[in-house]
Amino acid sequence: MKRNSLYIIISTVVLAIPVAVLPAAELLQHTSPLAFINTAFENASPLDWEFDKDGNVIIDLIYDHERSSPNRANGHWFFQLHAASGSDLTLILQNFDNVWNGRIGIPISDRTSCFLSVDGKKWEAIPAEKIEGNRLKIPIHMEGETLFVARMEPYRLSDLERLMDEIKDNPLVEITPIGKTVEGRQLEIIRVGKADAPYRVVIRARAHAWEAGGNWVAQGLINSLLEKSEENQRYLEKFCLYIMPMANKDFVVHGRTRFNALGKDLNRNWDQPADPVLSPENHAFEQWLTGMIEKGKRPHLAIDLHNDNGGNIHISRPAIDLERYLANMQRFEELLTELTWFTEGSTKAGFRNPGSFGEGLLERFGIDAFVYELNCDWIEGLKKAPFGEDWELLGRQLREVLYRYFENYNS
Ligand SMILES: [Zn+2]
Structure with a gap:
């Protein structure tokens, strides 16, 4: 009752102000091209x-x-x-x-x-x-x-869907649904190669929505490995790829920058099990990974593709015995430098990024893993700004890197 009376009084006062005292609205003209x-x-x-x-x-x-x-x-x-x-x-x-x-x-x-x-x-x-x-x-x-x-040459969800449609009937490809994003989009692992190959490589792209580079690299790697060639016969006998091509599909669609639809960073919190509600994208990957390990198919190498303006490989150093890991990473970096346009080097001793994909997979699952930040502004090795086709070339060149890496593999 009291509140109603107050409302009436306020309304009356507001209405009682004469229109003439309000400032005259300026008429805005549109003159720009x-x-x-x-x-x-x-x-x-x-x-x-x-x-x-x-x-x-x-x-x-x-x-x-x-x-x-x-x-x-x-x-x-x-x-x-x-x-x-x-x-x-x-x-x-x-x-x-x-x-x-x-x-x-x-x-x-x-x-x-x-x-x-x-x-x-x-x-x-x-x-x-x-x-x-x-x-x-x-x-x-x-x-x-x-x-x-x-910001960079876009790679949209529809680009990924077109790629999957092109390759899905290839006998070397298996696309396995592993879960759903916050908004219900299907997440998948694309296997490219022979499931019984001696070495297994996991690649994840697009944990951060703005970082399209990883999708271009994945596309270049997938398409080049499916070409009919003698060198591919060699590669296919050595390693099999398991690719999560677009972890943060929701925010790729929405054109956002980093987090998932519930504000979680998909390159954080890998030091503990993923929250199935807040980070279903990471939970799905983790369930799939755990299943692989239970089947005796632990991946030998995992790469998380990102973009920044440094272009480094991020070698994270948690407080565990790192001797074998660091030796393997050094060899991978040398091969990447020798066989691709990569020149940017890796993070130095003392570098850690707790909770990142690389550190989490190494610490919790015993997998040699790292984050590779593709420079989004400049490819020093090619002296040019990066285009989709430059990243696809890196994906194509990665086949030989992986082959040689596993040729002298220190397990
Ligand atoms: Zn990133």
Whole structure:
């Protein structure tokens, strides 16, 4: 009763203010050549945008947030500009103040690439200029009326589904459903090769949604191993691949950066069993891995593919006997350097990343495992910005690396 009376009094007071004292709304005119930014498609990044006084297009990218943590991440962008053909635009991308392992993260690199495409298939790379405020300035010339702009050459869930459709009937391929993502998308392991080959290699890609590079490497590796050739006969007698091609499918579809749909980092917490509700993607992988080990088919090597702007192999060093592991990792790195365009090297003594895939699989399952961060801005070995086909080439070259690695394998 009392509350109702108060409401009536407040309403009356508000209504009693004469309209004339409200500030006159300014009539806003649209004068920019930019008509619209389209984000209504698969893997497009959510964003907000407005013009500054100079007519620059300020693009506010949206952070992903980690659950029960100060961590937040933004690094993915993928959108389509609609603007007058022949016009020039300046984009300013912002919100790169990431929080990482509880600390303010490394600022955006001053060697960041930006990828452009008219049709979403053929891409070119341009440098993005780092400007004050940890922001990126990207000059755009509109050749036509639409243009895709992306952090790197995209690899979408539909690209993976097309690949799986192409290979699924090959007698060397078996696609096994292993569980579902938070949003109910099917997760799978793609076996490529002969199940009775003496050595088994696990590769996971796309734990972090923005990091498309791993999918390109996996695709290059899979397609090249399925070609009919003498060298492949050699490879197939030596090793069999088990690939989890896209761990974080939900946030790849949604165009987000790092975490899964419930805010879990799929490259953390590997020091303990995965939570089946919060991290069903990791739980599914872990169940599959445990099943393999129970069948006497423990993998000999596991690689988790990521992107950053360093390009290192992350050799994590938990407090266990590491002699054999470090010797194997050194040999793998030497072969990768000799037989592929990889030049970036590995993390040095003292490096640890507790809870990461590499460290967790080594500590808990006794598997030689590591995280490989593909440099998303520059391939020093090729002196160019990385495109999908460059990463596919690395996947193709990986076959010989794996073959030689197991030729003199120290178990
Ligand atoms: Zn990553």
